[in-house]
Amino acid sequence: MTQNTVHAYAAPSPKAPLERTTIVRRELGEHDILIDIKFAGICHSDIHTVRGEWGEGGHFPLVPGHEIAGVVAEVGPGVTRHRPGDRVGVGCFVDSCRACENCRAGLQQYCTGELGSVGTYGAIGRDGQVTQGGYATRLVVDENYALRIPEGIALDAAAPLLCAGITVYSPLVHWQAGPGKKVAVVGLGGLGHMAVKIAHAMGAEVTVLSQSLRKKDDGLKLGADHYRATSDPATFEELAGTFDLILNTVSADLDLNAYFGLLRTDGTFVQLGAPEHPLSVAPFSLITQRKAFAGSMIGGIPETQEMLDFCAGHGIAAEIELIEAERINEAYERVLASDVRYRFVIDAATI
Structure with a gap:
């Protein structure tokens, strides 16, 4: 050699x-x-x-x-x-x-x-x-x-x-996560667990949105204030209009319009994961409350x-x-x- x-x-x-x-x-x-x-x-x-x-x-x-x-x-x-x-x-x-x-x-x-x-x-x-x-x-x-x-x-x-760290840190800083802000993290994986830790350290109120409650104990230990299952329809009903910022850390095909419903007026949904297939957006799910659908990369x-x-x-x-x-x-x-x-x-x- x-x-x-x-x-x-x-x-x-x-x-x-x-x-x-x-x-x-x-x-x-x-x-x-x-x-x-x-x-x-x-x-x-x-x-x-x-x-x-x-x-x-x-x-x-x-x-x-x-x-x-x-x-x-x-x-x-x-x-x-x-x-x-x-x-x-x-x-x-x-x-x-x-x-x-x-x-x-x-x-x-x-x-x-x-x-x-x-x-x-x-x-x-x-x-x-x-x-x-x-x-x-x-x-x-x-x-x-x-x-x-x-x-x-x-x-x-x-x-x-x-x-993983910078991928979530950058949008948290850009969209001003901090005290008084409600932040949701979709998925508790490699990106998601870092998003929870960093958003918590910034002083935001953090909710994990995961398919099930299997990792709930972990999520709370990492700094999440709340942990909700997206497989439960009540999650989308009870949390409607709640969040200032949602970080989507998963690469799965999601019903984006359902998640847009969780944003408050002027809230932003940030796509971090890169699914293999295109995602569908209904314009009125954004227009009616001046919500934003954004992307961020490292x-x-x-x-x-x-x-x-x-x-x-x-x-x-x-x-x-x-x-x-x-x-x-x-x-x-x-x-x-x-x-x-x-x-x-x-x-x-x-x-």
């Missing part, structure tokens, strides 16, 4: 099980850092991508993983933001054009430049090569796209914050750092199940069966 060859787990083709392999990382550039990956979270997006559920094609073999926590091993000669030994994280993108209005505003996830926001895996970087993700032992990334992980958060529990570099610092300051981290790499395919099946509380994290030492 060459110095740049690292062990990884990759999907050789769409829908194929992941298998152990090696990949080659690029040479360390002027502003690059080399990260020894310690932990990598498993996101539902990884499963959607490697199974071709967001469109056929793509770049295979593919190493997924965009919830990455590790330690800086080496830095390029021009690096000023990080030093060897620093605890760092990498999230859903590893580059952007850096010049468009959104990039200049710190909204790199919404880059409108020619390069666009370059995904951590399955995208084409500025070097023309396909990006490969965090189910690996090492990663080379530009220093500007790595985050500082505060000492107050364990690295394994920090990894999911780089996607966060930029400044906001992601803000989220990590917020979580460290409030003692927030993901609830995880640490697994060895050989159990990745089993973990995928368990994610699909909602059999994880609440995020699988791969111990990269086992890769």
